[in-house]
Amino acid sequence: MARLVFMGRLEDVAGTGEMSVAPGPVEQVLAALDPALAVQLLGEKVRMALNGQLLTDMGGVTLGQGDELAFLPPVSGG
């Protein structure tokens, strides 16, 4: 399995901080989610990181076994 991680307010939208998903192309993984969640995950301010590395473009990304894809909304520290 692969794993999706939802940070910040996206955790509330998803109702969970993490979700196991079947490996495969990201487009296919997102298409299998609740459309209301998928819309939020694809928001223009949301960045994505694959195994801790920020993605500049999710086009062509495929999740393999054990991969972790994190959805990162705007940050706010301090």
Add this chain to the structure above:
Amino acid sequence: MQDVRLALEPFDPVAEIAAFNARHSHAGGIVTFLGQVRDSGGVEALELQHYAPMTLPGMEELARITQARWPVEGLMIVHRSGVMYPGDAIVLVCAAARHRRDAFAAADFAMDHLKSESWFWKREKTAKGWRWIEPRPEDRQDLSRWG
């Protein structure tokens, strides 16, 4: 020399500052910034969330960039993650330099980037419940000062 930590439990800023100062007795100036949960505005609790694969590595990179930009002899960054209460320390930045302006600038630069470019998500709890805090336009403006 840099000391960068993600604190998952409460830390004692006074003890941290004293230890930092003792390690940098040769520095001409030390600037210390402490961010804490304000005890006003009806905030009952604050939660900072981090993403383990990225948050501490990002803070370490920020410390490297800060030290490359100003001649500081020592830089310490301690940032909490988890649930905090009014009066609790959130973030501590200490910069020691030969001259004060470098210490002020390094601490200021590090704080602006911790506020709006580090991998933390913040929510606060009031009588109405929990609410996620989005970055303020001022935070963006603060960041743009550094070019």
